[in-house]
Every structure is written in C-alpha cells, then in structure tokens.
Amino acid sequence: MTREVVVHPDAGVLAHATAQRLALAALDAQSVRPEVHVVLTGGRIGTRVVEQLAASELLAALDLTGLHLWWGDERFEPTGSDERNDTAVLGALRDAGVPDANVHVVPGPDVVGSPEEAGQRYAAELARFAPDGAQVPSFDVLVLGVGPDGHVASLFPGHEALGATGATVGVHGSPKPPPERVSLTLPAIDAARRVWLVASGAEKADAVAAGLASDDLPCGRVHGTAETLWLLDVEASAAAAR
Numbered sequence: 001m002t003r004e005v006v007v008h009p010d011a012g013v014l015a016h017a018t019a020q021r022l023a024l025a026a027l028d029a030q031s032v033r034p035e036v037h038v039v040l041t042g043g044r045i046g047t048r049v050v051e052q053l054a055a056s057e058l059l060a061a062l063d064l065t066g067l068h069l070w071w072g073d074e075r076f077e078p079t080g081s082d083e084r085n086d087t088a089v090l091g092a093l094r095d096a097g098v099p100d101a102n103v104h105v106v107p108g109p110d111v112v113g114s115p116e117e118a119g120q121r122y123a124a125e126l127a128r129f130a131p132d133g134a135q136v137p138s139f140d141v142l143v144l145g146v147g148p149d150g151h152v153a154s155l156f157p158g159h160e161a162l163g164a165t166g167a168t169v170g171v172h173g174s175p176k177p178p179p180e181r182v183s184l185t186l187p188a189i190d191a192a193r194r195v196w197l198v199a200s201g202a203e204k205a206d207a208v209a210a211g212l213a214s215d216d217l218p219c220g221r222v223h224g225t226a227e228t229l230w231l232l233d234v235e236a237s238a239a240a241a242r
C-alpha cells in the first residue's frame with residue numbers, strides 16, 4: 001500500500017484535478033472490469049469535486065451503465081433537503097447520463113424511521129454488489145472529505161460510531177449538525193482499493209497535519225488496500241509542510 005500527498009495551488013484546481021483523476025481512475029478500472037464502484041463525499045470541496053466529475057469530458061469514454069456511485073456518509077434528512085450530501089449533485093449526475101439505478105443513495109426519514117434502519121437498507125444495497133464473503137463492493141476509489149476536527153465520512157473523533165464493525169452505522173449526536181447521520185464504518189472504508197482524502201482551506205491544516213503524522217484522528221486511520229492519497233490545497237497542507 002502506498003501513501004502519497006499531492007498539493008494543488010487552490011480549491012478550484014484541487015476540485016478540478018481530483019475530478020479528472022477520479023474519472024481517469026474509473027476509466028482505467030473499467031478497462032479491466034465492466035463494473036466500477038466509486039464512493040463520493042459531501043461537504044464543500046467534496047461537492048465541488050462531484051460537480052466537476054459530472055462535467056468531465058472523460059465521462060463520455062466510460063460505459064456509464066457500469067459506473068456505480070455511492071456515498072461514504074449521508075445526513076439523515078429528507079430526500080431533497082439542502083442538508084443532505086447528495087442533493088446538490090444528483091441533478092448534475094443525472095444530466096451527465098449516470099443511470100438512476102446506479103446512483104445509490106442513503107434513505108432519509110421520509111423513507112425509513114431511523115438512521116439505523118437507513119444504514120441497514122444501505123448495507124443491503126451494498127451487499128447486492130459485494131463479492132462473495134464481503135459486505136461491500138470492491139470500491140475502486142473512495143473519496144473522503146476531512147473535517148476541521150479530523151472526521152471523515154460521519155466518523156467523528158471519540159464517537160462510538162468509530163468502533164462499529166458492520167458495513168454501515170447509524171450516527172446520533174454528531175458534533176457537527178445535523179446530529180443524525182449514516183456512515184460507512186472504518187472497516188468498510190478500509191476495504192476500498194484506493195482511499196483519497198480531499199481537504200481544502202486553512203481550517204483543515206491542523207487536522208491534515210495530525211492525520212499524516214498519527215492515527216489519533218479518524219482521518220489518520222483510513223487506508224486503501226492499494227493506495228492512500230491525500231489531495232490538498234496549499235492552505236490545507238500548510239501545517240504539515242512546516
């Protein structure tokens with residue numbers, strides 16, 4: 001497993017380059033197997049990456065019927081809520097030609113009664129695409145944002161969800177609103193071939209430095225089986241570079 005750090009000049013370049021990198025990784029993966037599984041993230045830079053991905057000319061070279069999109073975490077909010085990670089990007093993904101059936105969203109409270117139930121539904125969907133003996137698909141690339149507190153997906157420092165071992169976990173009392181969420185677990189994340197952590201801005205610099213130096217924070221605990229890649233802008237990398 002390799003770990004690398006790439007630093008881009010600013011958030012705009014970071015989002016564009018990460019999206020292009022993602023599209024290219026999907027294209028490469030599809031040259032050896034028809035089904036490609038990519039896990040997206042929410043948050044500010046994560047949303048910009050997905051918007052840029054949807055606009056990438058490289059998507060035209062992909063067989064989109066084989067491209068499956070997932071989210072690493074979702075806020076337990078109703079379908080269409082601005083609080084949800086998927087809301088801002090679903091239209092762009094649809095316009096880009098990704099079939100609805102391949103866009104795997106986490107159900108909200110308009111569909112199920114609790115984050116646990118949403119997690120179970122999402123886990124069942126993940127299992128449909130998992131190889132024999134696994135709980136989740138063989139994710140080709142799993143993208144994570146990084147919170148200023150070092151959280152990834154909806155796994156927050158010191159929170160009990162960090163110790164969950166199934167594919168998904170219902171989260172209550174998230175320190176960042178909204179309080180109820182659904183997240184992939186650490187083992188589900190670590191099953192991905194490539195894990196990419198994307199961080200932008202000075203408020204992320206301390207978490208990035210800590211994550212690169214130790215496994216104290218959730219962002220320092222995640223690894224891909226083949227690659228762990230930190231994609232940063234100059235501001236987010238500043239404390240690590242000192």
Ligand SMILES: O=C1O[C@H](COP(=O)(O)O)[C@@H](O)[C@H](O)[C@H]1O
Nearest residue numbers: 041042043044045145146147153
């Ligand atoms: O709440 C969340 O936060 C992180 C980071 O968001 P950002 O706006 O600080 O970049 C995000 O990656 C995660 O998916 C989301 O649920």
